[in-house]
Amino acid sequence: MVRFDVTTIGEGQLRYSVPLGSHLERASQLDVNVTGTEANVTSLLSRLGWRCGWVSALPRNPLGRHVALEFAQSGLDLSAVVWSDEGRVAIYYVEFGLPPKGTQVYYDRKYTCFVNMTQDDIDWDYLLDTRLLHISGLSVPLSPSINAILTEAVARANAAGIPISFDMNYRSRIWTTDEAAEAIAPFLQAVDVLFFARGDAERMYGFTGMPDDIVRQLGELTPASAIVTSLGSEGIIAWDRRSFHIEPAKNIQVIDRIGAGDAMVAGVLHGWLQGDLFKGLRYGVLTAALCLTHYGDAVYIARSELEDLLDRPGADIVR
Numbered sequence: 001m002v003r004f005d006v007t008t009i010g011e012g013q014l015r016y017s018v019p020l021g022s023h024l025e026r027a028s029q030l031d032v033n034v035t036g037t038e039a040n041v042t043s044l045l046s047r048l049g050w051r052c053g054w055v056s057a058l059p060r061n062p063l064g065r066h067v068a069l070e071f072a073q074s075g076l077d078l079s080a081v082v083w084s085d086e087g088r089v090a091i092y093y094v095e096f097g098l099p100p101k102g103t104q105v106y107y108d109r110k111y112t113c114f115v116n117m118t119q120d121d122i123d124w125d126y127l128l129d130t131r132l133l134h135i136s137g138l139s140v141p142l143s144p145s146i147n148a149i150l151t152e153a154v155a156r157a158n159a160a161g162i163p164i165s166f167d168m169n170y171r172s173r174i175w176t177t178d179e180a181a182e183a184i185a186p187f188l189q190a191v192d193v194l195f196f197a198r199g200d201a202e203r204m205y206g207f208t209g210m211p212d213d214i215v216r217q218l219g220e221l222t223p224a225s226a227i228v229t230s231l232g233s234e235g236i237i238a239w240d241r242r243s244f245h246i247e248p249a250k251n252i253q254v255i256d257r258i259g260a261g262d263a264m265v266a267g268v269l270h271g272w273l274q275g276d277l278f279k280g281l282r283y284g285v286l287t288a289a290l291c292l293t294h295y296g297d298a299v300y301i302a303r304s305e306l307e308d309l310l311d312r313p314g315a316d317i318v319r
Contacts, residue, residue, distance in 0.1 A: 008134040009153060012068070012114070018030060018095055035258075038135065054080070070298075107174065122152075133165070137169045141179065193228070205221075238278060266287055
């Protein structure tokens with residue numbers, strides 16, 4: 001029996017934000033949340049009862065310990081995290097806004113412990129003792145050494161017959177669409193479950209049309225057996241190479257959009273791990289909705305509560 005259901009590699013971060021209507025340049029205080037796209041996914045899966053492990057690097061200081069404590073409380077295993085006396089924790093800043101400007105995100109991710117990791121820092125036996133390896137395109141451009149680690153991880157997982165989940169997670173303030181398309185091409189050839197937002201497919205490849213048309217076009221780029229595409233406020237579509245399934249989004253009042261994609265991925269994988277991709281879409285729209293309706297990137301919910309909410313209409317007060 002393998003040790004983990006899901007393992008991942010990714011950077012832990014602190015999110016500093018100001019309230020809606022405030023500006024970063026005039027901020028007198030900041031709200032702090034722990035985040036990290038891959039750890040967001042696996043920490044939620046841990047709360048849902050799955051055995052998950054996270055490979056990363058953190059500074060040996062209070063900020064690094066703050067990140068670790070938050071993820072450890074979810075049940076995520078941190079025994080392969082590298083603790084460093086050099087480098088720093090990654091940060092990003094959020095200024096919430098409404099149209100016409102919208103929410104702005106500013107990254108501060110240079111010279112962190114994570115981007116300086118090398119292949120010698122990775123406990124490969126730990127990482128590959130799993131049912132599924134999950135990685136994100138967001139980590140690919142962070143440094144040449146991280147790209148090399150992810151490339152090696154994918155090669156080793158393929159050789160060992162371990163399925164790979166890949167979430168594109170394109171960010172325009174990190175790299176261009178052309179750079180992203182070129183860099184992720186080898187990863188697309190190696191994954192089993194592909195997550196790719198409709199907006200990213202249009203920005204990176206010019207794919208347009210009905211949702212199933214976009215998914216089919218993505219399917220020409222990858223042999224993945226399952227392709228899951230977020231349709232924003234319309235919901236999620238998935239294709240298992242045999243049939244399509246669309247799950248409409250929940251009708252909610254959005255408070256904070258950041259982290260909803262990670263929550264959706266975790267929900268879908270919650271179904272996939274049970275052998276039911278399309279039920280995973282039902283979980284995915286629910287976990288995304290839960291993330292969208294509170295501040296912060298994390299979703300705090302137990303498996304029993306998620307099941308209870310799956311078919312229950314929303315309520316103002318539960319007594």
